[in-house]
Amino acid sequence: MAQTRLSATSRVIRWIDFRLPFVGMLQRELYDYPTPRNLSYWWNFGSLSGIMLVVMIVTGVFLAMQYTPHADLAFDSVERIMRDVNWGWMMRYAHMNGASMFFALVYIHLFRGLYYGSYKQPRELLWILGVIILILMIMTAFMGYVLPWGQMSYWAATVITNLFSAIPLIGQNIVTFLWGGFTVGNPTLNRFYALHYLLPFVILAVVFLHLVALHRFGSNNPLGIDKRGPQDTLPFHPYFTIKDLFGLAVFLLIYSFFIFYAPNFLGSSDNYIPANPMRTPNHIVTEWYLLPYYAILRSVPNKLLGVILAFGSIFLMFIVPWLDTSPVRSARFRPVYKWVFWLLVIDVIALGWVGANPPEGLVVTVGQIATLYYFVHFLILFPVIGKLERPRPLPASIAAAVLQGGRATALGAAGAPLAEP
Amino acid sequence: MADLAQQDVSGAHTGETRRDFLILTATAIGAVGVAATIWPFIASLNPARDTLALATTEVDLAPVQLGQRLTVAWRGKPVFIDHRTPQEIKAAEDVNISDLRDPQADSARVKKPEWLVIVGVCTHLGCIPLGQKTGDDRGPYGGWFCPCHGSIYDTSGRIRQGPAPANLVVPPYEFTADTTIKIG
Numbered sequence A: 001m002a003q004t005r006l007s008a009t010s011r012v013i014r015w016i017d018f019r020l021p022f023v024g025m026l027q028r029e030l031y032d033y034p035t036p037r038n039l040s041y042w043w044n045f046g047s048l049s050g051i052m053l054v055v056m057i058v059t060g061v062f063l064a065m066q067y068t069p070h071a072d073l074a075f076d077s078v079e080r081i082m083r084d085v086n087w088g089w090m091m092r093y094a095h096m097n098g099a100s101m102f103f104a105l106v107y108i109h110l111f112r113g114l115y116y117g118s119y120k121q122p123r124e125l126l127w128i129l130g131v132i133i134l135i136l137m138i139m140t141a142f143m144g145y146v147l148p149w150g151q152m153s154y155w156a157a158t159v160i161t162n163l164f165s166a167i168p169l170i171g172q173n174i175v176t177f178l179w180g181g182f183t184v185g186n187p188t189l190n191r192f193y194a195l196h197y198l199l200p201f202v203i204l205a206v207v208f209l210h211l212v213a214l215h216r217f218g219s220n221n222p223l224g225i226d227k228r229g230p231q232d233t234l235p236f237h238p239y240f241t242i243k244d245l246f247g248l249a250v251f252l253l254i255y256s257f258f259i260f261y262a263p264n265f266l267g268s269s270d271n272y273i274p275a276n277p278m279r280t281p282n283h284i285v286t287e288w289y290l291l292p293y294y295a296i297l298r299s300v301p302n303k304l305l306g307v308i309l310a311f312g313s314i315f316l317m318f319i320v321p322w323l324d325t326s327p328v329r330s331a332r333f334r335p336v337y338k339w340v341f342w343l344l345v346i347d348v349i350a351l352g353w354v355g356a357n358p359p360e361g362l363v364v365t366v367g368q369i370a371t372l373y374y375f376v377h378f379l380i381l382f383p384v385i386g387k388l389e390r391p392r393p394l395p396a397s398i399a400a401a402v403l404q405g406g407r408a409t410a411l412g413a414a415g416a417p418l419a420e421p
Numbered sequence B: 001m002a003d004l005a006q007q008d009v010s011g012a013h014t015g016e017t018r019r020d021f022l023i024l025t026a027t028a029i030g031a032v033g034v035a036a037t038i039w040p041f042i043a044s045l046n047p048a049r050d051t052l053a054l055a056t057t058e059v060d061l062a063p064v065q066l067g068q069r070l071t072v073a074w075r076g077k078p079v080f081i082d083h084r085t086p087q088e089i090k091a092a093e094d095v096n097i098s099d100l101r102d103p104q105a106d107s108a109r110v111k112k113p114e115w116l117v118i119v120g121v122c123t124h125l126g127c128i129p130l131g132q133k134t135g136d137d138r139g140p141y142g143g144w145f146c147p148c149h150g151s152i153y154d155t156s157g158r159i160r161q162g163p164a165p166a167n168l169v170v171p172p173y174e175f176t177a178d179t180t181i182k183i184g
Helices: A002-008 A011-019 A023-032 A041-064 A074-083 A088-115 A124-146 A151-166 A171-179 A186-217 A236-261 A288-299 A303-323 A337-356 A362-388 A398-412 B002-014 B016-043 B086-093
Strands: A034-036 A233-235 B057-060 B069-074 B077-083 B115-119 B142-145 B152-154 B159-161 B173-177 B180-183
Touching: A011 A023, A023 A236, A034 A236, A041 A088, A041 A186, A041 A236, A074 A088, A088 A124, A088 A236, A088 A288, A088 A337, A124 A151, A124 A186, A124 A288, A124 A303, A151 A171, A151 A186, A151 A303, A171 A186, A233 A236, A288 A303, A288 A337, A288 A362, A303 A362, A337 A362, B057 B069, B115 B180
Parallel strands: none
Antiparallel strands: A034 A233, B057 B180, B069 B077, B077 B115, B142 B152, B152 B159, B173 B180
């Protein structure tokens, strides 16, 4: 199949492909690539995240052409981008809100993986590469947030770098090393700028590895069972290119809404005050996508332990494939896990709420319970439920389940005029 | 070529250890070379000489009224100077030291009891605690309150509640005259 189509193309393409087997690879991996026929819209978020990475790199490169990485000039150069540079406001709002969108997409992608067991054998490395991407994204986003050199930029940089001062003995030396001075200052801004430009390309490289690992066994699917033959799959193009493009259109509507109608909704107004090393804003919060980690950090009344748990909450993701002892992937066939999964979603949202509010009264209590639950969920519930739960019987194959389900819908919808053809 | 082959054979006879030794030393020298090459890159990130040039700050305390607090900058950090009232001094001295998280007597933190000089950087994550301005929340101990994560310091700048592990740091300073200090 692939052979015939490639040979049907022009001689030039065949000449190139013989020496650089790239066209053939693209055809194999993006065109013929057999994909489970039952993928739902929850499988759109990977490709959307990839597109968002490209958007961030493009807007970022153009912003870099107007930005000045110096403690005395950075804030004004960002304001110049907003006021004087042609379309600068749009470029910056697209980049700023793009970060939020990127995280939103990646978090949905991650929870999709948790629900459908996409991390299970043989996709453990695929999952681990994803966690590495998330960690790189958090680092990149944090350093990017520092660049406008507003009050929140400055104090976010101070608080986050100070996390390392919790390390016994050498903590303070590490912090001085990170700063390149005795406080966050111009050397800090310079190195953050260099790294903020570098890391997205590192992410790009890891995304490539993520895709290599993905294409080794192909996508998981809502049933969580392996594909057994051509009857279970459809070629990626046109079926899933179209589905991804439709999802992209819907996503761009939401993204555009933020850029054009609520560009500062997700940010903090304090960041439009130039950095002042002598005055901390009364209420420091991180961007929304880091609130749960921030809540964990604050919920522990011991500095070192708080830092360890906040970092641990992410690093825990690395061992999720081995914490989950259930052989069944999809939560659809796991009567207990199906509900426990939503407890985690509620827990993370609760942590987000805790992180957004000042640490007083009820907020502290909720924060401590939610932090405890987060770790219990992964370290205790995951292995225990996997052992005790009796999974429901799995369908014989994707095709069997899909066709049977299709027939049921067709029968049920016989009288309904809006039934799918 | 023939020479080489012969050497290999003789090596197998007499010197397995000789070959091991060569591999080991070559690797070790290589590792040292790599480390020596990496060193300048890492070290370049540490504070540069101009940053290190240790700045001192002189402060005239005469205009600071009893009960007033003053903030001055030293090495880019705020230093809190508190002209403490007798009540505040007494509150700081009456604390049972064994109850403290970072036990330190008030007398060990001041040169003259009425002047408290501390670096105004929270030992938790580096925010600047409130309490320097009138109307600021000073926390239940009348000292300082860090708004970031809720650390509470007493009138000696010692940690009493919240996540911070240590007392506010006392910078090196000396009285150059009766009402003048030099920090640094």
